[in-house]
Structures are given as C-alpha cells and as structure tokens.
Amino acid sequence: MTQADPAELWRQMRERLVTFVARRIDQPGDAEDIVQEVFLKMSQSIDGVRQEERLEAWVYQITRNAIIDHHRRSATIARTRAQVAADRSLQFDESDAEESALLAQCLKPLVAGLAEPYREAIVLTEYEGLTQAEAARRAGASVPGMKSRVQRARRQLGDLLGACCQVELDARKAVRSVEKHGHCPC
Numbered sequence: 001m002t003q004a005d006p007a008e009l010w011r012q013m014r015e016r017l018v019t020f021v022a023r024r025i026d027q028p029g030d031a032e033d034i035v036q037e038v039f040l041k042m043s044q045s046i047d048g049v050r051q052e053e054r055l056e057a058w059v060y061q062i063t064r065n066a067i068i069d070h071h072r073r074s075a076t077i078a079r080t081r082a083q084v085a086a087d088r089s090l091q092f093d094e095s096d097a098e099e100s101a102l103l104a105q106c107l108k109p110l111v112a113g114l115a116e117p118y119r120e121a122i123v124l125t126e127y128e129g130l131t132q133a134e135a136a137r138r139a140g141a142s143v144p145g146m147k148s149r150v151q152r153a154r155r156q157l158g159d160l161l162g163a164c165c166q167v168e169l170d171a172r173k174a175v176r177s178v179e180k181h182g183h184c185p186c
C-alpha cells in the first residue's frame with residue numbers, strides 16, 4: 001500500500017469543496033473565496049478534531065457554516081445598497097428647496113382658509129410635526145377622528161391648490177415647479 005501524496009489530497013479536497021460551495025451560492029465565482037475561508041478556519045481549529053474518521057464531516061460542517069455566513073453578508077450588503085439608493089433618492093438639490101419654499105408660502109393662506117377642525121389638524125400634524133395620535137390628544141379628538149380630519153384637510157388643500165397653482169412633481173415626488181394661474185391667494 002502506497003502513501004497518498006498530501007498535496008494531491010489537499011488539491012482534491014479543494015476541488016470538491018469549490019464544487020460543493022458553487023452549487024449553493026448565487027455567484028459561483030465567490031466559491032473559491034469561501035473555500036479559502038474554510039481552509040483558514042480549518043487551520044485555526046484542527047487541534048480540536050478528536051476523531052480522524054469524522055474529519056470529512058467536520059470539514060463539510062465548516063463549509064456549510066461558511067456558506068451561511070456568505071448568504072448573511074450578501075443579504076446585509078443588499079439591504080445596505082437598497083438603503084443607500086433610497087437615501088440618494090431623497091436628497092434635494094437647491095432648486096427642490098426653492099420650489100418647496102414657494103409651495104409652502106402658497107399653502108399658508110390656503111391652510112388659513114380651512115374650517116377650524118381641518119386647519120387645526122394640518123397645523124398640528126404638518127407644521128408642528130405631531131403624530132396623528134398626539135394631535136388627537138392635544139385637540140381632544142379620537143385618533144380615527146383626527147385621521148379623518150387630516151385626510152379631509154389634505155384633500156381640501158389639494159383642491160384649493162389645484163384651482164390656483166400648477167404643481168409639477170418629479171419621479172421622487174419632490175416639487176419640480178410651481179406656477180400660479182387664475183385667482184390665487186398666495
């Protein structure tokens with residue numbers, strides 16, 4: 001019986017592990033990197049192996065754990081990329097701020113013209129930044145009642161604004177332009 005070449009055994013194990021990993025991940029090109037992590041973990045904890053006949057099962061358990069870690073990292077990276085994209089889409093440039101300021105100035109007299117419960121609902125939620133539940137407590141109304149007031153006030157403001165101004169929004173729903181037309185109190 002001849003002794004197997006350790007380098008050849010190592011190469012065969014690496015090939016089997018790369019194939020094993022590549023079948024279980026979305027980017028098979030990452031399989032080599034994951035196997036390198038597996039070899040590093042094996043070298044760091046080989047002294048803990050008690051039964052040589054269980055060596056292969058131990059190697060595959062480390063490999064499965066490395067695959068799980070890879071999927072977790074990929075999910076975290078995907079969430080981070082999505083958050084960065086969302087954050088970028090919410091950034092305003094100076095023209096957005098100017099148009100929004102113009103719209104805010106136009107809304108002031110429209111809000112002032114609303115009936116009391118609707119004006120109060122808008123002022124508390126939009127200008128003072130209260131939640132609808134907080135606004136309901138302050139106004140002495142029920143939460144569903146406040147939600148109804150806010151919805152009706154927004155609808156009324158939209159109608160009033162549409163009657164006096166043309167508001168154009170961009171894909172992010174940011175104000176692109178405001179043009180007055182007709183009789184406008186602002």
